[in-house]
Amino acid sequence: MSGALLYALTGGVLFAMGLAGMILQKHLLRRILAFNILGSGSFLALIGLGQRGGPPDPVPQAMVLTxxxxxxxxxxxxxxxxxRLLSLTGTMSLPGDEDVTD
Amino acid sequence: MIPGSIKRAGRVLALGLSLGLALLLGWAMFDLPPAEIRLPEQVAARLAETGVSHPVTAVLLDFRSYDTLLEVGVLLLAVIGVLATRAEVRDGVEPAPEPVLLALARVTVPLMVVVAGYLLWAGAHRPGGAFQAGAVLAASGVLLRLAGRLPAWATPGFTMRLGLAVGLLIFLIVAAGVMVGGVTLLDYPSDLAGGLILLIEAGLAVSIGLTLAGLFLSAPAPGANREDAS
Structure with a gap:
């Protein structure tokens, strides 16, 4: 297994972790963090897959930079x-979830 | 109210599905055949037409410049959104500046501006470019804010708003301006491409730096945390 593939696989795992976090976490700050982990996973997968066959591919690198x-x-x-939601409603969760106030 | 057992079952289901997705993604990556189209070779073959010698910059600002153009639009929209959701804030007490941070800012901020200029210039032939330069500029803005040398942004003035938009404006003017010569949008003429890309990147670096710094600076001062709910 090449190093590039290892990066891509790690990216896949991070993507799934971020997705699970976005579903399971109710606190909005945690959801935003999970969204970032999910995004970082997809960036890592793109970069990893882009350099499987030798030299790094500049196209995915530019896409990830964007x-x-x-x-x-x-x-x-x-x-x-x-x-804003916290200042208006005093809760850090979306309507329908249990209230999270801290 | 949903009973606890159903809630727990839902959690286990979500975890199981995510685990399954991770395994599926891993399997797909192991099984992925080599790409049919060799993009690095295509980029290398036409690099001479772009006026820059670094392939990532060439992709960002020539081959796929439409993506970058739209991205700068997204940046501007994000900072407008952040400023629009900023509630009326009562004047808070600015915390006293940290002497250590202040000394650090005095030493590093001029250096950071120089580094940003270098990164902007280096982008043509080595890793660097407008995004990296903008990020360094934004970091110096954040450092100045933390050191108490910059106030929080309540409403940016005209110069600041112009700075936020200048990257997109220059990019749009160049993108549409080349159409006068009878070519399509964003198709720079080969002999001018290097200069046009540097011009666009200079505007982008200013706008990206101001935008990223502004996203941080538009947060109210720590002492002014009571926002009016009205």
Whole structure:
């Protein structure tokens, strides 16, 4: 097994962990963290698979660079929305879940 | 109210499905045949037309520049969204600046600006470019904020808003401007491509730096944590 494939497999595991976190966690901060783990997993898988056959492929590298910046912005927007939700309703969970106040 | 046993069963189901997905992904990666299309060779073959010699920069700003253009749009939208959701905040007491952080900022921030300029220039022929330069600029902004040298952003003024948008504006002007020469959107002429890419990257570095710093700076000061719910 090559090192590149190991990165890709780790990415797959991180993706599944992030997905499980997004389903199971009710606290919005934890969900945002899980979303980031999920995204990092897909980036790692793309980079790993992009260099299986020898030299690194610049196309997935550029895609991941784009993706990282978008993920940072999406995270910041999600945090701002969660903060607003906390100030308006006093809870850090979505309607329908149990209230999380801290 | 959902009984505890059903809830527990749902949790086990979600965990099992995620584990199954991980195994499926791993199996698919092991089984993946080598790619039919050799993208690295295609990039290398046409690298000379782009005016830059680093393949990642060439992909980002020439071959797939449409993605980058839309990405900068997403960045601008995100910072507008963050500023729009920022509630009215009563004036809080700014915490006293940390002397250690202040000294650190004095030493490192000028260096970081130089590093950002170098990364921007180096992007043409080695790893670097607008994103890395913008990230370093943003980090210096965050450091200045933590050291108490920058106020929280309540409403950015005209210059700041222009700085946030300048990357997208330059990119759009260049993207549409080349159409005057009778080519399609974003198809830079080969002899000008290097200069145009550097121009776009310079605008992008400023905008990305301001946007990423702004996402942090628009959070209210720690002393001003009571937001009006109205």
């Amino acid at each position: 993706g990282i910046v978008v993920a940072v912005c999406a995270t910041a927007l999600a945090l701002a929305l969660a903060r």
